[in-house]
Amino acid sequence: AQSVAQPEDQVNVAEGNPLTVKCTYSVSGNPYLFWYVQYPNRGLQFLLKYITGDNLVKGSYGFEAEFNKSQTSFHLKKPSALVSDSALYFCAVRDLGAGNKLTFGGGTRVLVKP
Template structure:
């Protein structure tokens, strides 16, 4: 069965430092991978996706993610964290045919401290 794991419930980073939010996956075939962000009391917003091509994917708000096939990981990164990046981050993988629904990780709370 396809699955995705976010091993950290919470990540704390000082403002200006680089941040990493981890995600690992298990799928049959080539993975379609996604990151979404959820600000307090809001819906989710799409950040970026990996379907094929370069292993480093750039997305919204200065975020990027690195696809690593050998480690089955898709970690979210940002070179310099902002306090406004504090939010809940979800990793997701697309299920296989014919379902194609997104399978979601449990989410990681990112806290950026001034």
């Protein structure tokens, strides 16, 4: 079965500093990987996805993620964090079995301090 792990419950970073949110995955076959963000009292918003191709994926709001097959990781990055990036971030993997369902990690809360 597919799974993802987000080892950090919370990441604290100062505004303007680089932001990294970690994700590792376990899949059989080629992984389809996703990052979503959730702001308070809101649904999940799509940030980016890796399906194939370039290992560096660029997404919304200046975020990018690096796919590393040897380390089975898909870390989310932003070169310069904003206070408005404070939110809950979820990594997810697509299950290529019945139905294309997404399996989510437990989430990482990001707090960007001014």
